Amino acid sequence: MSETKTTPEAPAQVNMANLRGGIEYASQWTLMWHRFRKHKLALVSMYVVFALYLMAVFAEFLAPFNPEDALRMPGEYKAKTYHPPQMIHFIDNSDGGFAIRPYIQSFKETRDPNTLKMTYVEDEGKKIYLTLFARGFEYKFLGLVRSDIHLFGPKNPGEVFYLFGSDRNGRDMFSRVVYGGRFTLSLGLIGVMLSVVLGLILGGISGYYGGKIDWFIQRVIEFIISLPTIPIWLAMAAVLPKNWPPQFQYMAVTVIISLIGWTSLARVVRGRLLAMRSEVFVVAAQLDGCSEGRVIFRHMLPSLASHIIAAVTLAIPMMVLAETSLSFLGLGLQPPAISWGVLLKEAQNIRSISAAPWLFMPGAAVVLAVLALNFMGDGLRDAADPYTH
Structure with a gap:
């Protein structure tokens, strides 16, 4: 009697697609965007900020008149002051x-x-x-x-x-306010970029190495924070040549503001990196032979990206207010440069305020920009927080 050989059935192959069916994967940035959209005030503020920066970019196209021209109607011999x-x-x-x-x-x-x-x-x-x-x-x-x-x-x-x-x-105040937004908003953005670069580099070095380097950088930060802001602005602005063109004045004021505004971000980055030095992924990168710069800037700082974005957004309104204050006090940009702070100098005396209260229009633009940037920054900070629901 012959035996019939039976072969065992091949095991059914696992369909990985079925195991993943119905499950959606979202990146960290996608989750941040979904949380940010729930913050209605922050979402509206983002559109306001976007519109303000579009106004700054296309200022010449949006302004109906030359901001430097004294306007007069046809047949009239003088401008309407x-x-x-x-x-x-x-x-x-x-x-x-x-x-x-x-x-x-x-x-x-x-x-x-x-x-x-x-x-x-x-x-x-x-x-x-x-x-x-x-x-x-x-x-x-x-x-x-x-x-x-x-x-x-x-x-x-x-x-x-x-x-x-x-x-x-x-001169037409609408055209001047539109042009002034270019200087003020771009100065805030560029100033924050310089501050972020300084804060990330010095804060990253301080938090990663520790020891004497950390001690020295922290003492420098404490010294800068302890200095009164207005006298420092006075001293730095006093050394600027008054005959510089507006472009040089613009860059000088940007550097002055940036040299003071990097300290808070550096301290935050330093604290986060001190706590992160013993994390598994940092130790693994070090054992893999990565250089110290790569460990800091390729592995550690990217984990702070969401926090850095929120910090940058909240720092821009402070830069805007700093430029406005400097120019209003006569320490920042000077005419013929046009910024919101320079325009507000027109409203320094009681006679101008009583005769033309609309000279405060640049101040309204500053308030709108600062509020929109702050609300958007609050929304980004809440969206970047992994513990919020």
Whole structure:
């Protein structure tokens, strides 16, 4: 009787796709974005910050008039100083009908018979119609392409209007605020970048090596923190030559602010790296023969990326306020440079405030930028915290 050989059945191969079915994997940045989107105020603030930096980049295109020109209407011999702000109207029924076309009601100068003070009243018989992509003063778009097209402007060339009023020289405050955002916002961003580089390098070295190097760097940080800020700004700004062009003044003020603003980030990085030196992945990198610089900048600092992003976002408004304060006190940027701090110098005396309260418009721009940056930074900090739910 012959035996029939039976072969054992081959084990069924495991389908890894079935084991992973229904399971989604998200990176750390994806989880941060999902948590950040739940913070509605931070999300709106992010769009506001994005719009402000777009305004700074495309300042020439957005500004209807040259910020340095004293504007005057056709046929007038002098500029309209301290002209009040004008509102844009969209419904025009001057012809007895109904039409949707943007216009601004013109103002004319009158003199008060009692006080003999020059005032502005609406000129009912004259309207300034607006158009998109109007032609105006010539500029270089992004510093490359020469153009004279602006986002909006008067339909009839030569007419002028003042959305934010005018200053003592008859210059359009709206155009000056738009241009001022470029200096102030970019200075804050570049200043924070320099501070982050200094903070990461010195804080990383201090936390990784410890010992005498850590002691020396911490004493330097404590010395800088103990110095009063305003006198340091006074001393550093006093040595700047007054005949420097605005570009050199801009870079000098950026360096001055950055040399003071790196200390807080360096202390945070140092504390985190001191606690991280004994982690398994750090010891493994050292045993694998990685150089000290690679261990610090390739393995340890990337684990702090989310915290660094939040710290940078919260540091930018401090840089903005520092530039505004320096320029307002006459220690930072100087005319003809245009920044929000320089523009606020126009509102230093009581006469200017009483005659033209709209000179505080740059201050409103500073408040908007600082609040938006702070709210966005709070949202990023909460989203980067792994212990939040």
